[in-house]
Amino acid sequence: MRIVLLGAPGAGKGTVSKLITAKNGAVQISTGDMLRKEMKDGSALGRKAEDYIKRGDLVPDGVILDMMKERLQQPDCSTGFILDGFPRTIPQAEALTALFEALEIELDGAVDIDVPRDVLMGRLTSRRTCSNGACQAIYNVISNPTKDGVHCDKCGSPVVQREDETEEAISHRLATYDEKTLPLIEFYSAQKLLIKINGNQNPEKVFDELMRSLKK
């Protein structure tokens, strides 16, 4: 399986990716997770990305494209991948199309996980993320809290509210999504690759709907 996951912040791209990986084996490639890990490691790339991420702005296309060109050529991608949070702009999507052509990779679909705006806001403000850069498990204080409410169930590190998940940063991220990423729906629709899924249902159902749509 080779897919791109579209959908606004909070649409559930990360959760659905993890389900697909568990059931299908395709590797999840999340640009957000990769950038947060670089920040945590204090690398040059992480330092370059940090201010953009904290403000809720997109990291410049050139930085993302360099990172992804390298990532997509790693051996684990040969069994399939889910691009979670990439591409996010038209120039990124165009560069990705060119890269796929060069690598002779065919995309199965670009999946838009559709969730109403008020639901997205609620999900993001109540989200908590494991502070361990290698884990980054996601919880929700209302619908999916950790067992003790403080530490990650998987690795025991503290869970935290991401700096870009305050109400102000979230509003800015959603506005950025509307301006920069929404045009990708038209981009992939024109290539007959767009698949729209109802994201306002439990993740297992989102997964089932996605798998059914891909088989069609």
Ligand code: AMP
């Ligand atoms: P995410 O976890 O996917 O919501 O990403 C968190 C943040 O990382 C975003 O708000 C951006 O600042 C940055 N980011 C992630 N993916 C991209 C991308 N494809 N292009 C530009 N910035 C990105």
